[in-house]
Amino acid sequence: MWFKKRSLIIYALLVVxxxxxxxxxxxxxxxxxxxxxxxDFLSQWFPMDFTRLPGMLEDTLATLAxxxxxxxxxxxxxxxxxxxxxxxxxxxxxxxxxxxVALSFVRSVPEIVFGLILLTTLGLGPFPAVLAITFHNIGVxxxxxxxxxxxxxxxxxxxxxxxxxxxxxxxxxxxLPQIWPNVLSxxxxxxxxxxxxxxxxxxxxxxxxxxxxxxDFNTFNYSSVSLDVLIIMVMVILxxxxxxxxRNRVI
Amino acid sequence: MLELKNVSVRxxxxxxxxxxxxxxxxxxxEFVCVLGxxxxxxSTFIRCINGLQQPTEGExxxxxxxxxxxxxxxxQIRREMGMVFQHFNLIPRMSVLxxxxxxxxxxxxxxxxxxxWFTSEEIQEAKRIIAEVGLTEMENxxxxxxxxxxxxxxxxxxxxxxxxxxxLGDEPVASLDPGTSNRIFSLLQDIHERLGLLTxxxxxxxxxxxxxxxxxxxxxxxxxxxxxxxxxxTSAEYQETYESEQQNLFxxx
Numbered sequence: 006m007w008f009k010k011r012s013l014i015i016y017a018l019l020v021v022x023x024x025x026x027x028x029x030x031x032x033x034x035x036x037x038x039x040x041x042x043x044x045d046f047l048s049q050w051f052p053m054d055f056t057r058l059p060g061m062l063e064d065t066l067a068t069l070a071x072x073x074x075x076x077x078x079x080x081x082x083x084x085x086x087x088x089x090x091x092x093x094x095x096x097x098x099x100x101x102x103x104x105x106v107a108l109s110f111v112r113s114v115p116e117i118v119f120g121l122i123l124l125t126t127l128g129l130g131p132f133p134a135v136l137a138i139t140f141h142n143i144g145v146x147x148x149x150x151x152x153x154x155x156x157x158x159x160x161x162x163x164x165x166x167x168x169x170x171x172x173x174x175x176x177x178x179x180x181l182p183q184i185w186p187n188v189l190s191x192x193x194x195x196x197x198x199x200x201x202x203x204x205x206x207x208x209x210x211x212x213x214x215x216x217x218x219x220x221d222f223n224t225f226n227y228s229s230v231s232l233d234v235l236i237i238m239v240m241v242i243l244x245x246x247x248x249x250x251x252r253n254r255v256i
Numbered sequence: 257m258l259e260l261k262n263v264s265v266r267x268x269x270x271x272x273x274x275x276x277x278x279x280x281x282x283x284x285x286e287f288v289c290v291l292g293x294x295x296x297x298x299s300t301f302i303r304c305i306n307g308l309q310q311p312t313e314g315e316x317x318x319x320x321x322x323x324x325x326x327x328x329x330x331x332q333i334r335r336e337m338g339m340v341f342q343h344f345n346l347i348p349r350m351s352v353l354x355x356x357x358x359x360x361x362x363x364x365x366x367x368x369x370x371x372x373w374f375t376s377e378e379i380q381e382a383k384r385i386i387a388e389v390g391l392t393e394m395e396n397x398x399x400x401x402x403x404x405x406x407x408x409x410x411x412x413x414x415x416x417x418x419x420x421x422x423x424l425g426d427e428p429v430a431s432l433d434p435g436t437s438n439r440i441f442s443l444l445q446d447i448h449e450r451l452g453l454l455t456x457x458x459x460x461x462x463x464x465x466x467x468x469x470x471x472x473x474x475x476x477x478x479x480x481x482x483x484x485x486x487x488x489x490t491s492a493e494y495q496e497t498y499e500s501e502q503q504n505l506f507x508x509x
Contacts, residue, residue, distance in 0.1 A: 164345035164411075167306055168418060169335030169362025172327075174369050178358060182349040 050231035057229060061217060065236050067131055068213035069244075071206075072199035074135045079142020080192050083108075086143065087150035093162075094154055094176045104147075112144030120206050131203075134211030138199050149191045153184040186256045193248030200241055214240075257454060258282040258305065258422065263314035265300050265478075274300045276478045277314070284421075287448050288456045289465035291482075291489075291497055292475035298458040301475065302426045305456065306337045335362030338415025342427035344407040346399045352410050353395035356382045359417035382417055389413045389443060405436035412443065423447070425457035429464070437461065441468050462494060 026032070088094045090108055095101035116137045123133035157180045165175035181188075207215020218233040220226075259281040265274045275297045282288060292298045303309035304316060307323060307330045316323045318333055338359070346355050360378055361369050368374075374382075386395050389409040394402070399410055408428060415423060425444070429437035445468050448455045459465050465472055466486045474482035474489070474497040482493050 160341065160343050160345035161347050163308065164339070164341060164347075164414070165358065165361065167308060167334055167337070167339040168359055168414070169331045169333075170358070170369070171331065171361075171366055174361060174366055177370075178361075179347055182347050185349065 046227075049227040052228065053232045053235070054226075054228035055232065058232070061214065061229075061233060061236055064212070064214040064217045065240055068200065068203050068207070068215060069240065071131050071135050071138065071203040071211070071213055072196055072244075075138025075203070076142050076192060076196045076199040078135075078139040079146050079195065080188075082139070083143045083146030084150055084188070086147045087154060088173070088176060088180075090147055091151040091154035093157075093159075094173075094180070105151075108144045108147040108151075110144075111140055112148060114141070116141045116202050117205060117209065120209055120211060124210065129210035129212070131212040134203055134206040134213070137206060137211075138202055141202075142195055142199065145195060146191065150184070150188055153187050154180055157183045186252065189255055190248070190252050193244075193251065197241060197244055197248065200237075200244060204237065257284050257319060259317040260304075261315045261317065263304060263311045263316060265297075265304060265309060266312045273312075273478045275304070275311070275475075278480055280473070280480070280483065282454055282456065284454050285452050285470075286454055286456075287445065287468060287470045288454075288473060289469035289471075289486075290456065290458045290473045290475065291462060291465055292458075293498055296475045296497075297478040298475055299426055300478075302339075302424050302456065302458055305422070305424055306334050306339060331362060335418055336420055337422040337424055338412075338418045338420035339424040339426065340408065340411045340415055340428040341425075342430045344404075344411045346407060346410055346414075348400050349398065351396050351398055352386060352391060352402070352413075353379070353382060355399055355410050356386055356395075356413045356417050359414040362418065382413075385413045385416050386410075389416070403436075404432050405440060408432065408436075408440050409443070412440075412447070416447065421453065423453045423455045423457075425455070427458050427460070430460055434461075437464060444468070462489075465489075 086104055086108065089096075089100055090104035092101055095104065119137035119140050120133055123136055127133040127136075161179035161183070162175060165179045166172075168175075170178070203211060203213055204215035204218065207213045207217070208219045210216065214233060214237060218230060218237070221229040221233060260278050263278045264276055266272075267274055278301070290298050290301060300309055304311055307325060310325050318336075323333060324330060347358065350358075357374055357378065360374070360382075383395055386392070389412050391406060391409050391413070394406070399407060402410065411428070423444070428444075429440050432440065441464050444455060444457065447453065466489065469486050472482065472484065472486050472489045473480065474493060476497055481496055482489060
């Protein structure tokens with residue numbers, strides 16, 4: 006009743022895919038016989054070392070700043086572009102296609118690649134990291150918002166046209182209030198992702214708590230590593246709850 | 257004041273015309289109701305008048321000059337025509353006053369519209385009109401918290417703040433209950449009488465049309481089948497407007 010012949014084939018294919026993926030990733034649970042090593046390693050994390058807490062907090066602030074600037078600049082630049090990349094608000098088909106393709110191109114380059122490229126001219130530090138996050142977020146926000154624009158109710162847009170408003174003023178006023186809560190929730194999600202990204206960028210010299218974590222790790226300073234990780238967790242949770250607070254206020 | 261000359265509309269990919277060869281003229285002080293079944297072309301007709309729909313053939317003359325579909329000229333014509341919609345088409349998450357002020361957009365510079373600089377005269381005028389449509393003290397309420405009838409009053413206020421010379425309505429009461437519909441129509445009649453606006457409104461409800469209109473137009477399959485005084489729109493005309501082709505077939509058998 007529930008299983009048709011064709012779906013059995015699909016299940017078989019899925020099993021094969023899982024098997025192949027396990028071979029390719031050397032997935033082997035028997036390797037956990039060295040589990041004790043991990044326990045030993047983690048036990049070195051405690052007790053936490055609070056002596057360098059002020060420096061850590063400073064770096065955390067830098068990470069937050071990186072993530073905020075990167076995602077906010079991405080929003081500010083991506084928002085107008087998204088109107089050009091939405092089928093219903095673009096001036097013409099070629100404009101629409103150009104911006105769609107441009108946004109997906111920008112989006113397809115991972116932040117770390119942007120970061121590595123920018124390092125060559127800007128040197129180490131948070132600035133190239135901010136730019137890398139910005140570029141990627143322009144692509145992501147542009148795409149997400151242009152989809153919201155295309156799904157917006159056409160009624161208000163028609164009313165604004167009927168009033169005699171200029172085309173783009175009409176689009177802006179009739180669409181933006183509708184999609185605003187969703188734009189904000191996308192922004193906060195991207196802000197959260199940007200925090201994780203800036204950690205990775207810290208590993209290649211982007212500064213912030215990510216770089217400190219990487220350095221502490223490489224110098225076997227595990228009692229500091231544990232505090233770094235704790236701070237990162239608290240930061241992500243705080244940003245997440247700030248996001249839901251703002252979303253609830255707006256809706 | 258407004259004249260349609262051989263106006264036809266055909267939607268791309270459709271075999272039949274949505275409007276066929278309409279010739280009509282309207283004067284100031286008329287309150288026109290447009291009757292017809294769904295799909296008879298009522299909406300298309302209304303939307304042609306303010307250029308939301310471009311006729312495939314024919315011309316529309318406004319004050320003796322043919323309407324242009326050039327961006328700027330079309331904008332200038334549209335701001336002289338207020339329009340109310342079936343689903344109100346208000347801007348959500350904005351207040352009554354903000355929604356009404358958007359009715360001034362056609363007259364103001366883009367920059368002023370974007371930053372929201374309105375003169376105190378414009379704001380006073382908007383508030384006066386909000387009171388006039390019966391929404392006193394409600395100007396700061398968000399529109400999504402209003403009832404259907406109140407929403408349509410905001411829609412009417414937005415149209416009036418344009419200082420229009422023509423008021424168009426595309427099924428403005430189709431999503432309202434009978435009592436509210438009646439009150440909205442009597443508001444429209446008040447406005448019509450006070451300002452002498454040419455008012456052209458699509459309705460389903462023939463009772464409303466007969467009570468308020470000074471002239472009735474009936475469309476069927478895009479063609480004009482009646483144009484005259486409400487008292488001349490009798491049950492024979494009603495039959496012709498609303499009977500379906502299936503019924504015809506049935507009677508022929």
